[in-house]
Amino acid sequence: MTERNSSTGSLFTQRAEALTDDRFDEARFLTDEETADSRDDGDQLDREERAALRRVRGLSTELEDITEVEYRQLRLERVVLASVWSEGTLEDAENSMRELAALAETAGSEVLDGLIQRRSHPDNATYLGKGKAQELRDIVIAEGADTVICDTELAPSQRRALEDVVKVKVIDRTALILDIFAQHAKSKEGKAQxxxxxxxxxxxRLRGWGESMSRQAGGQVGGAGQGMGSRGPGETKIELDRRRINTRMAKLRREIKEMKTVRDTKRGSRQAREIPSVxxxxxxxxxxxxxxxxLTGAGVLVQNQLFATLDPTVRRAETPDGREYTLADTVGFVRQLPTQLVEAFRSTLEEVGDADLLLHVVDGSHPDPEGQISAVRSVLADVDAADVKEVIVVNKADIADPEVIDRILRHEKHAIAVSAHTGQGMEALRQLIADEIPRPDILVDVLVPYSRGDLVSRVHDEADLLTEEHVADGTRITARAKADLAADLERYAVR
Incomplete structure (x- = not known):
């Protein structure tokens, strides 16, 4: 027993020394007492793999310029990231960790370290396991961190148990994304959602301590046997908090429903005019x-930051042949997008479900663009938008690997590569939109009198003009028109 403790102490000494090295050139392995038992547990993994906490390279955002020390001190959160790798490849796990680091930075945190543990499944108690949680505590102390962020949604009991071990604040991926959304929401509807x-x-996740949190004694106040209404502690603080939250949630749902009605009215007016939507x-x-x-010159906020856009933006655009359509920008998606957000933003995401064409934008320079496509399609299925005609737009073609772009273009049925930054491929995209959005489909052959120049003007603006001839009695036109314009032209139809 003494020999084992001595060995473990030596290992911790080596680990502490390794923490001072910011290069993280190789994965580091730590033993775990909990995996010493070699019994087959069903989904058995290699013991060395299961015992490993891997240092993920390239996550630290520690500033190196000593002249910026004052700025460094202003950062409120110094975080260590933690993840359990239970499926997929190591590359997938590290990509997820890097995305978590980007989320943390977007929220205003300073990422000090990132650690991945290989397990068949997360520990039900402390997420990482008791031994690993204690090792994480040592790392938190060595790095001077004040927060641990876990790369999944933790159960309330897991978060509390892990906090009890590491002695600093623990949040999960869901709470982090919600915090970013709270920072970036600008409109009244966005803030409410x-x-x-x-x-x-x-x-x-509310916490309470039973009778010690009691707010009232229920009826007549007094000890046991003091009469009617004294048989319980009454409403506890946690019950009061739950009631207040439920009341507030009901009010927010009503407000969002009212704002949805306004947006539905605007969308309905566009549909009544039969304007295609993208x-x-x-x-x-x-x-x-x-x-x-x-595409539109909308002037919408553009930042190299996650979730820079939360509020939908709808702008008017025209095809190269002059047909009008609307273009709607929507909130971005992410892996493991919290279900609460999908539900809250459902009314906003209906813009996608009601569209005639979906431009599914993919970052061609990302390490795993196919994973992004799958994550987005999963959310689209949740909001009943999976059946909308889809075009994959591989963006950032100016900095992406050409082989990656070629792979996506071969795999996806309808796809195009562009660069919104340089303008590469934008003309081809405009033409693709023109080819894919609905066209007027009612054939009209009319003789419009010269006194109705307004109708001729509408044909030029709203219909596909096939032929036009000026004759003695008026303008002879054949065209493909929308239903409302065809109805207005019906009286002048050539029989």
Missing amino acids: VELAQMQYLLP AIAGYTNAGKSSLLNR
Whole structure:
């Protein structure tokens, strides 16, 4: 027993020394007492793999310029990331960790370290396991971190148990994304949607301590046997908090429903005019807003940051042949997008479900663009938008690997490569949109009197003009028109 403790102490000494090295050139392995038992547990993994906490390279955002020390001190969160790798490849796990690091930076944190543990499944108690949680505590102390972020949604009991071990604040991926949304929401509807999602997340995570949190004694106050109404402690603080949250959630749902009615009215007016609609959707930071600005000159906020756009933007655009359509920018998606957010933003995402064409924007320079495509399609299926005609737009072609772009273009049936930054491929995209959106489909052959020049003007603006001839009695026109224009032209039809 003494020999084992001595060996473990030596290992911790080596680990502490390794923590001072920021290069992280190789994965480091730590033994785990919990995996010493070699019995087959069903989904048995290699023992060395299961015992490993891997240092993920390239995550640290520690500033190196000593002149920026004052700025460094202003950072409120110094975080260590933790993840359990239970499926997929190591590359998948590290890509997920790097995305978590980007999320943390977007929220304003300083990422100090990132650690991955190989397990068949997360520990039900502390997520990492008791031994690994204690090792994480040592790393937190050595790095001077004040927060641990886990790369999944933790159960309330897991978060509390892990906090009890590491002695610093523990949050999960869901709470982190909700925090980013809260920072970036600008419109009244966006703020209401985010607040609703936060409360849905908070409700099952309230903590209370029974009678010590009692707010009232119920009826007549007094000891046991003091009469009617004294048989219980009454409403506890946690019950009061739950009631207040449920009341607030009900109010927010009513407000969002009212705002949805306004948007539905606007959308209904566009549909009544039979204006085709195109929606832009895709992974966060794929360049959706940049694409919207290129196509319409909308001037929407563009930042190299996750979830820079939360509020939908609808702009008017024209095809090269002059047909009008609307282009809608939507909130970006991400792996494991919290279900609370999908539900809260469902009314906003209906812009995608009602569109005639979906431009699915993919970051061609990302390490795993196919994974992004799968994650976005999963969310689209949740909001009943999976059946919308889809075009994959591989963005950032100017910096992406040509082999990756070729692979996506071969695999996807309808795909095009562009660069919203340089303008590469934008003319081809405009023509593709013109080819894919609905065209007027009612054939009209009319003789419009010269006194109805307004109708001739509408034909030029709204219909596909096939032939036009000026004759003695008026203008002879054949065209393909929408239903409302065809109805107005019906009285002048050539029999």
